[in-house]
Amino acid sequence: xxxxSVNNSGQTQAVPLGEEIxxxxxxxxxxxxxxxxxxxxxxxxxxxxxSFEAGTASSAPGAAGHRILRFKATRPGAVKLAxxxxxxxxxxxxxxxxxxxxxxxx
Numbered sequence: 001x002x003x004x005s006v007n008n009s010g011q012t013q014a015v016p017l018g019e020e021i022x023x024x025x026x027x028x029x030x031x032x033x034x035x036x037x038x039x040x041x042x043x044x045x046x047x048x049x050x051s052f053e054a055g056t057a058s059s060a061p062g063a064a065g066h067r068i069l070r071f072k073a074t075r076p077g078a079v080k081l082a083x084x085x086x087x088x089x090x091x092x093x094x095x096x097x098x099x100x101x102x103x104x105x106x
Contacts, residue, residue: 004101012102021045021071025083025099027052028064032087035067035099041079044105045071073105 001020002013008023015021025035029052037047049070055063071081082100 006099008101009099010101012104014104014106015045015073017073017076017105019073020048021073021081021103023069023071023081023083023099024053024066025069025085026064027067027085028062029067030062032089033085033096034088035069035083035085036088037069038082038084039079040082041077042075044073044075044077044079045081045103046074048072073103076105079103079105 001022002015004013004021004023006025013021027033027035039045047069049068051068052065053068054065069083080100081103083098085097
């Protein structure tokens with residue numbers, strides 16, 4: 001499994017075919033902001049999971065934590081994996097936090 005974080009934004013990552021990619025990004029969903037995914041490509045990467053992990057076991061309800069997004073490299077090629085942290089009900093994400101990486105599946 002290849003793990004990526006906020007520090008990997010803007011990077012290129014080589015991924016073997018069939019390998020899983022885990023992206024861990026800070027999030028506080030009680031604010032309404034949540035990381036959402038968009039791809040450019042032709043199915044080189046598939047989403048296989050999306051969950052929230054609380055910051056610590058003793059965190060109070062509503063505390064910040066991390067969004068865990070899981071993907072699988074499904075076919076050879078290149079894809080831009082782009083994420084934006086926005087409210088689902090807002091049409092535009094002007095000034096929103098973004099994360100992206102070029103994924104090369106081989």
